[in-house]
Amino acid sequence: MNQLIFFGVDMPQPIHAPRYRTPLPTTRGTRLPWLLLAMLLTMLLAMLPATAAPKPASVPDEDGYALWLRYAPLQGAARAQLQDQARAIVRLAPSSPTVEVALAELRRGLSGLLGQAPATVHAPRHGALVLARGADLPQAVRDSPALAAALAAAGSEGYVLRRIRLQGKQVFLVAANTDAGLLYGSFAWLRAAGTGAPLASASTPRLALRVLNHWDNPDRHVERGYAGQSIWDWWALPDLIDARYTDYARANASLGINGTVLNNVNAKADMLTPAFIAKAATLAKVFRPYGIRVYLSVRFSTPLELKETASADPLDPAVRAWWRRKANELYQAIPDFGGFLVKANSEGQPGPQDYQRSHVDGANMLAEALAPHHGAVMWRAFVYAPGGSKTDDRAKQAYDEFSPLDGQFAPNVLVQVKNGAIDFQPREPFHPLFGAMPGTPLMMEFQITKEYLGFSTDLAYLAPLFRETLSSDTHRAAPPGRRHTVADVLEQAPGRLSGMAGVANIGTDRNWSGSHFDQANWYAFGRLAWDPRADARALADEWVAQTFSRETRVRDAVSTMMMDSREAVVDYMTPLGLHHMMGSGHHHGPAPWVDNLERPDWNPVYYHRAASDGIGFDRSATGSNAIAQYAPGLARLLADPRTTPEQQLLWFHHLPWDYRMASGRTLWHELIGHYDRGVDAVKAMQAQWAALAPDIDRRRHQETAARLQRQLDNAQLWRDACIAYFQSVSGLPLPAGVTPPRYGLDTYRQLRFPYAPGNG
Numbered sequence: 014m015n016q017l018i019f020f021g022v023d024m025p026q027p028i029h030a031p032r033y034r035t036p037l038p039t040t041r042g043t044r045l046p047w048l049l050l051a052m053l054l055t056m057l058l059a060m061l062p063a064t065a066a067p068k069p070a071s072v073p074d075e076d077g078y079a080l081w082l083r084y085a086p087l088q089g090a091a092r093a094q095l096q097d098q099a100r101a102i103v104r105l106a107p108s109s110p111t112v113e114v115a116l117a118e119l120r121r122g123l124s125g126l127l128g129q130a131p132a133t134v135h136a137p138r139h140g141a142l143v144l145a146r147g148a149d150l151p152q153a154v155r156d157s158p159a160l161a162a163a164l165a166a167a168g169s170e171g172y173v174l175r176r177i178r179l180q181g182k183q184v185f186l187v188a189a190n191t192d193a194g195l196l197y198g199s200f201a202w203l204r205a206a207g208t209g210a211p212l213a214s215a216s217t218p219r220l221a222l223r224v225l226n227h228w229d230n231p232d233r234h235v236e237r238g239y240a241g242q243s244i245w246d247w248w249a250l251p252d253l254i255d256a257r258y259t260d261y262a263r264a265n266a267s268l269g270i271n272g273t274v275l276n277n278v279n280a281k282a283d284m285l286t287p288a289f290i291a292k293a294a295t296l297a298k299v300f301r302p303y304g305i306r307v308y309l310s311v312r313f314s315t316p317l318e319l320k321e322t323a324s325a326d327p328l329d330p331a332v333r334a335w336w337r338r339k340a341n342e343l344y345q346a347i348p349d350f351g352g353f354l355v356k357a358n359s360e361g362q363p364g365p366q367d368y369q370r371s372h373v374d375g376a377n378m379l380a381e382a383l384a385p386h387h388g389a390v391m392w393r394a395f396v397y398a399p400g401g402s403k404t405d406d407r408a409k410q411a412y413d414e415f416s417p418l419d420g421q422f423a424p425n426v427l428v429q430v431k432n433g434a435i436d437f438q439p440r441e442p443f444h445p446l447f448g449a450m451p452g453t454p455l456m457m458e459f460q461i462t463k464e465y466l467g468f469s470t471d472l473a474y475l476a477p478l479f480r481e482t483l484s485s486d487t488h489r490a491a492p493p494g495r496r497h498t499v500a501d502v503l504e505q506a507p508g509r510l511s512g513m514a515g516v517a518n519i520g521t522d523r524n525w526s527g528s529h530f531d532q533a534n535w536y537a538f539g540r541l542a543w544d545p546r547a548d549a550r551a552l553a554d555e556w557v558a559q560t561f562s563r564e565t566r567v568r569d570a571v572s573t574m575m576m577d578s579r580e581a582v583v584d585y586m587t588p589l590g591l592h593h594m595m596g597s598g599h600h601h602g603p604a605p606w607v608d609n610l611e612r613p614d615w616n617p618v619y620y621h622r623a624a625s626d627g628i629g630f631d632r633s634a635t636g637s638n639a640i641a642q643y644a645p646g647l648a649r650l651l652a653d654p655r656t657t658p659e660q661q662l663l664w665f666h667h668l669p670w671d672y673r674m675a676s677g678r679t680l681w682h683e684l685i686g687h688y689d690r691g692v693d694a695v696k697a698m699q700a701q702w703a704a705l706a707p708d709i710d711r712r713r714h715q716e717t718a719a720r721l722q723r724q725l726d727n728a729q730l731w732r733d734a735c736i737a738y739f740q741s742v743s744g745l746p747l748p749a750g751v752t753p754p755r756y757g758l759d760t761y762r763q764l765r766f767p768y769a770p771g772n773g
Contacts, residue, residue: 216543328368
């Protein structure tokens with residue numbers, strides 16, 4: 014049988030075979046009618062709505078490299094108003110690399126927004142934009158109660174943007190207490206100018222560490238990366254410095270991201286050799302003016318693997334001394350080195366448990382080495398035993414291992430916890446560790462790269478996912494009338510470490526992230542790391558205005574697409590709390606039937622437990638009792654299917670196929686309804702995007718349209734394969750009016766994805 018490649022899969026020829034048009038007859042006796050028909054078709058095409066017309070030449074093509082920093086020209090009144098606020102630029106702050114970067118960005122931004130950069134002058138004048146630290150302002154201005162209070166609240170990284178009178182002149186002030194604050198304030202002012210938001214504002218980050226985790230390997234392969242190779246050319250470093258490194262730093266600084274972990278959590282011992290330290294130091298030098306500190310993922314057994322110690326036992330004095338020497342070496346090369354990220358005793362990685370020691374023993378050993386240099390240890394809580402789960406439910410293991418250790422970690426240790434207890438699924442309940450370790454700083458770990466949400470092919474705006482977790486009520490102690498949310502847990506008490514990490518979706522693709530819309534997830538992560546309470550829709554509006562169009566009609570249409578997109582993916586992949594149903598290894602495509610992997614909790618059947626009696630994982634008291642890891646008030650709600658949110662129902666309960674849902678339909682009928690709704694949602698996104706053709710440059714519109722078509726194919730594949738499988742185990746007929754899967758289950762079971770990108 015002929016074969017064709019479908020999503021990199023060998024498939025029988027009938028699936029998605031090309032639709033060939035019947036050739037027009039060309040015999041002399043039939044040629045005229047066909048010509049008349051062709052003329053009629055031409056006339057009909059001419060009458061199609063304008064949305065199908067080619068984009069005018071006035072919308073130049075773009076390749077996406079500029080991200081949200083395009084600084085597209087303002088028009089009309091908006092341009093005139095901004096000119097009045099930035100007739101000149103005044104730098105009162107002393108020169109420094111960071112201040113010069115801020116000035117350069119203001120010139121660059123205003124040059125784009127206004128068509129020319131204002132002059133830089135040395136003294137305030139009417140309508141000038143003034144860059145100054147609080148200490149640089151005249152005493153009378155500093156003593157203004159409102160400005161003094163705002164600067165006090167700004168801390169070391171915040172900023173204040175406001176109109177003031179300075180030396181008798183009306184100016185607009187970008188003020189902060191530090192150079193980093195001036196940089197963030199400059200980007201914030203340009204963002205407001207470019208989106209039409211009020212120019213006057215003040216803001217300070219709620220979290221101290223706002224970090225990207227790059228799962229990049231020394232050979233430039235990116236684990237779970239879908240945007241090309243790693244942007245770090247380790248082979249060429251430290252001698253050759255790509256200009257892209259500076260653009261990366263600019264983009265991150267514009268969001269307030271202040272740290273980057275350069276390498277994969279599945280780290281190599283080589284990363285701590287002098288050669289790689291020199292490479293990291295070169296990147297740190299590029300990033301330093303942008304307020305970005307470099308971190309490294311470290312392999313716990315590094316000194317043993319480098320044959321410099323006889324073990325990696327964290328209580329071995331020789332091992333502890335080795336890490337202290339290595340920390341000194343790192344800070345000699347990188348004075349502002351941020352610290353270590355550690356994956357230990359998870360998925361076969363070495364760790365302290367190899368020596369019958371605890372996570373506390375391992376983390377505190379590294380913390381001791383970094384403490385004199387004010388470095389931090391980010392110790393990941395994603396743990397499960399290499400030979401099989403230590404519990405009856407993998408979702409319970411991190412809580413079981415870490416919650417008893419609360420309060421025992423050193424002050425410069427953060428326990429980095431994934432948003433959910435399994436692994437970055439399209440939807441998960443918040444991790445039960447949030448709220449369970451009040452004596453330990455917890456750091457959120459989100460995944461920006463879409464390992465389980467359609468790679469960089471499927472449009473899925475992740476800010477709603479991030480906010481869903483951050484706004485979740487832990488039901489732990491809170492002041493009367495207030496909820497105790499995951500965001501509250503992250504922020505902790507003043508003076509304690511806090512942070513948020515995001516697994517980066519960045520690569521060498523020209524548009525940075527594989528698809529134009531995946532840039533929005535990088536953007537949203539950075540803005541939420543600065544303020545975990547930011548609104549997902551507002552962030553979408555910001556991004557669209559800077560990336561595609563400020564026109565309200567276009568912005569609203571694109572933002573609506575984005576806000577609906579993640580729920581569409583959940584519907585056609587893992588509705589009603591289903592999870593971990595993807596193919597093996599590559600984590601792409603449906604495979605709910607897989608049951609033959611070497612450990613139970615790698616198999617999709619372990620999680621959905623579909624059989625003739627029903628579907629879902631029982632995490633109530635009659636099952637694994639994972640709900641007991643949540644606060645008692647929440648556990649009571651989750652114990653009953655009727656008070657469990659339906660979007661998480663099958664995460665917590667195994668229910669019969671005829672269980673009656675809130676809609677009045679059976680669970681079987683409701684499940685199929687969600688799969689159909691997901692496919693229909695993608696069709697709706699296609700129509701919405703097609704209607705925007707006159708408003709978006711041709712290149713980016715066509716590239717996105719092509720991805721939406723592929724997303725529709727992917728959604729249909731998930732829908733058909735899952736329904737075929739669940740029908741086979743339930744033995745139930747399809748509800749009336751439901752379209753059956755296009756192929757039989759055996760066809761879907763034979764799917765192979767031999768070259769899917771991002772494989773571990």
